[in-house]
Amino acid sequence: MDKSGGPPRVALVIGAGDSTGSAIAARFAREGYIACLTRRSADKLQPALERIRAAGGQAFGYGSDARKEEDVVALIDQVEKEHGPIEVLVFNIGANVPSSILEETGRKYFKVWEMATFSGFLNAREVARRMVTRGRGTILFTGATAGIRGSANFAAFAGAKHALRALAQSMARELGPRNIHVAHVVVDGAIDTDFIRSNFPDRYALKEQDGILNPEHIAENYWYLHTQPRDAWTFEMDLRPYMETW
Numbered sequence: 001m002d003k004s005g006g007p008p009r010v011a012l013v014i015g016a017g018d019s020t021g022s023a024i025a026a027r028f029a030r031e032g033y034i035a036c037l038t039r040r041s042a043d044k045l046q047p048a049l050e051r052i053r054a055a056g057g058q059a060f061g062y063g064s065d066a067r068k069e070e071d072v073v074a075l076i077d078q079v080e081k082e083h084g085p086i087e088v089l090v091f092n093i094g095a096n097v098p099s100s101i102l103e104e105t106g107r108k109y110f111k112v113w114e115m116a117t118f119s120g121f122l123n124a125r126e127v128a129r130r131m132v133t134r135g136r137g138t139i140l141f142t143g144a145t146a147g148i149r150g151s152a153n154f155a156a157f158a159g160a161k162h163a164l165r166a167l168a169q170s171m172a173r174e175l176g177p178r179n180i181h182v183a184h185v186v187v188d189g190a191i192d193t194d195f196i197r198s199n200f201p202d203r204y205a206l207k208e209q210d211g212i213l214n215p216e217h218i219a220e221n222y223w224y225l226h227t228q229p230r231d232a233w234t235f236e237m238d239l240r241p242y243m244e245t246w
Helices: 022-030 042-054 071-083 106-134 153-179 196-201 201-209 217-229
Strands: 009-014 032-037 058-063 086-091 137-143 182-186 236-239
Touching: 009 022, 009 071, 009 106, 009 153, 009 196, 022 032, 022 042, 022 058, 022 086, 022 217, 032 042, 032 071, 042 058, 071 086, 071 106, 106 137, 106 153, 137 153, 137 201, 137 217, 153 182, 182 217, 196 201, 217 236
Parallel strands: 009 032, 009 086, 032 058, 086 137, 137 182, 182 236
Antiparallel strands: none
């Protein structure tokens, strides 16, 4: 049971990194959802799992390659058998790897697409198949400004994120009438992470002016999307610091 006394509800976060993905999982756990987090290496999930549990939430970690169909099918089956129906799927894999188009390789271009687009399709399809039988659910995709416009030196990332956005649009139109809320979240700007602090100290210094994104504030918007009444569903939400250049 969840803390409301009802049957267990699961929030599955694919690509639960140390900042945004983990914060989203923690936000749902706070509401009584069983948070299931995945990364390719399950060991890297331990700090996030411990934080959620220390705050009184339920959290479980899984190592899985989101690009492999058989792994995805097995993961979804395992999560539902062990914990209950997946009410929320958050797809949060990034794959932001810059490169000049003159130096880009076919192998890396394909890998970026696999990570950011193909894995999104696999996970969303598997969860949607189960949500449709239950007549409810929420599927949230983490996008980027690259999904709206392509910048120089980001051909692979832009192509993959454009495709992810198109996938989300198509799914929203097909599944919305079946009571499944599909939304795409554009996250633009530096996020408060160890990577930004270590590699971009000038940008990180803007934190004191609310100039970089707080993962917990991002997570709050994912929770908001999930709880929206269906007569006023949002498809696309754009999150960026007030000083971020459009």
